[in-house]
Amino acid sequence: MASKIYESPAAALDGLLFDGMTIMSGGFGLTGNPESLIPEIRAAGVRGLIVISNNAGADGFGLWMLLQSRQIAKMISSYIGDNKLFEAQYLSGELELELSPQGTLAERIRAGGAGIPAFYTRTGVGTVVAKGKPVETFDGEVYVRENWLKADLAIIKAWRADPAGNLMFRKTARNFNPVMATAATVTVVEAEEIVAEGDLDPDHIHTPGIYVHRIVRSTVNEKRIENRTVRQRATG
Template sequence: MNKVISKEAALDKIKDGQTLMIGGFAAVGTPASIIAGIVERKIGNLTIIANDTGFPDKGIGLLVVAKLVKKMHCSHIGTNPETIRQFNAGELEIEFNPQGTLAERMRAGGAGIAGFYTPTGVGTVIADGKETKDFNGKTYLLETALHAEVSIVKAHKADKFGNLVFRRTAKNFNPLIATAGDIVIAEVEEIVEIGDIDPDEVMLPGIYVDYIVKA
């Protein structure tokens, strides 16, 4: 099975108003080519689930600067002044998550788990409006799973079936979000034949990947 398609064909899968999960940590491991294509096509009104909003000139920050994002689920925005400006001006809705909670909400979405209890955030603004429950004398906060219509990941290498290899810290959130999207698009630097990647080197099985785009 050959899952390699053009960038233009991949962009056809992304529509106005969708919820997207995008990999990366401060623009490292972020699918830059596809993000540039979204900006070029002006695909907007998006809800983005990601660790952060990158920088004004890099990563998810390009979507924010172009005002294509209506809501963010993320852990921080401190590296992007434009995100902060839009948030303070009421132009962008943000749901902040502790970073570990965000990762676990993604993992839960991919595992088919509706929610989980965590002590993180109890007694803070993070707990506002959320259910709490005591276990063994300690209070825990209910967090729900996150899911996307399209997950866009960045990998170093893929075979044509979609088995992925990530490079160092660029792995970050990418494997998690690949399990939690209805459609998964992998932007990769190198594409090899099926069988060219040692099974022990596969970091994300191709069963999770629908389409592959050459970066």
């Protein structure tokens, strides 16, 4: 079997990028973002991107880089948060936004990986989220239909990977990365650690290697905190 391991983030993305493509980018807040792969997409200069991600990074970090370079045409996302650039581009009409509730977004991605074209949920009924979408009544309750999400490319970050592409994630990095790995034509993984085959306990593998096409050792492993609140310790 040919090796899935590539020598650099640029090499791992070589030949995969094109204008107008759809990219799933893992991460939750500032956790589990593919920090090493995003700068290479920026360097490639591809434009008109549709990006599916829980959020779009933060000032100077993560997908913010692709917003700043005006390479993203549309975000499918659940959280704008403290990203002022994301907010400004959306409000000015420069950036198209499809806002999806967080659980619905995760389920749409999971559905894409599982081959389920659509499903029904009560989340968003009666709100702008349901505008233009089919609704049905089940057991006296109204549900809105949501469609699957799929992508040309998924870029995700794992804690540990082996050469076969089996992956382990840590904590909130598991929120979107594992499902995104299943829902793209090609999945490229950056991992904090690459271990030998057999080193990962099969019972602890979160994503099997069948979903992973390319692996690279991550070059950026910054652990940021989006908001920090502190209080003075009581004295006396």
